[in-house]
Amino acid sequence: MLDMSMRKFSSDLIKKSVMTLEGELIGTVDNIVVDTETGVIKSVLVTPSGTNRYSDFPLDKSGRYMIPLKSMRSFKDVFVVDVAGGQKMKASQ
Numbered sequence: 853m854l855d856m857s858m859r860k861f862s863s864d865l866i867k868k869s870v871m872t873l874e875g876e877l878i879g880t881v882d883n884i885v886v887d888t889e890t891g892v893i894k895s896v897l898v899t900p901s902g903t904n905r906y907s908d909f910p911l912d913k914s915g916r917y918m919i920p921l922k923s924m925r926s927f928k929d930v931f932v933v934d935v936a937g938g939q940k941m942k943a944s945q
Contacts, residue, residue, distance in 0.1 A: 862893075869930045870898050870919065877901045878933065882916055893921045896931070908935050 862884055870878045879898040887894050898909075898917040909917040924931045 865896065868926075870896075870917075870924070871930055871932055872935045873932060876904075878906060878935075879917065881931070884921075885918070895920050896924060906935055 865881050865884060868881045870881060872878060879901040881896055882899045883897040884893050885895045885897065886892065895918045897912060897914075898919055900915070900917065906917065909919050912918050919933060924933050926932075
């Protein structure tokens with residue numbers, strides 16, 4: 853049986869914007885990865901918003917960033933992530 857508070861919490865995460873400290877949009881929360889033994893959220897799957905590639909985060913097989921929840925801070929309607937000095941790579945064409 854699902855805990856209603858957790859269900860509300862996970863639904864509150866989905867579709868939130870994820871930005872760098874500098875205010876650049878990384879993408880939108882698409883899903884979460886949960887440790888099935890503990891129920892703890894391990895990472896957040898973020899659909900990229902553009903062609904820039906943030907090398908700080910691995911990609912899953914669907915091309916979403918796998919960002920550890922512990923590296924994210926929530927501010928009202930967005931999550932903020934400290935990307936190592938704002939480093940990003942241009943997408944290869």
